[in-house]
Amino acid sequence: MVHFAQTVRDGVLQKYDYVLPVRNIANYGQVEPPVYEMSNIPADFPLFLTYGGRDSLADPADVHLLLNDLRGHDPDKLTVQYLDQFAHLDFVIGVCAKDYVYKDLLAFLNRFN
Incomplete structure (x- = not known):
């Protein structure tokens, strides 16, 4: 903490x-x-990045800084998901997380398993 x-x-x-x-x-x-140094993440390392428009802990401006660091990442290995109405905890305990996040995340993980 x-x-x-x-x-x-x-x-x-x-x-x-x-x-x-x-x-x-x-x-x-x-x-x-x-x-x-986020730019040191290997370009071929699979990354699933999801963020929300109402997230005060990972606000869109900070995420854009991260995406800038990842601009050389292999686009086939980087999935970026933006959910306008999601706040930080919505990704974990949100009623709609299963439909909007988990389904896509599991598909992503299965692609690289």
């Missing part, structure tokens, strides 16, 4: 920040925690 809070607070997707420079250096060899 602390790592999640750090990500929300700082607006940066990076490894856990131990706060004390000496602890970050001990764990990462540097004062600041390393940033996760």
Whole structure:
């Protein structure tokens, strides 16, 4: 939960920040925690990315930054699904998640199994 809070607070997707420079250096060899480079995800790695227009945790502006990092990804291995009316928890516990998310996600997983 602390790592999640750090990500929300700082607006940066990076490894856990131990706060004390000496602890970050001990764990990462540097004062600041390393940033996760999404562009380092192998281009042929299957990705299913779904997001919603009402999601305050993964808002569309942030998702577009991620998509920019993934612009070199193999389009046959990247599925992007946008659901305008979905908020963050709708993907997990939403009444319509089965129809709008799970069906497509399972089809995607079966393609690469």
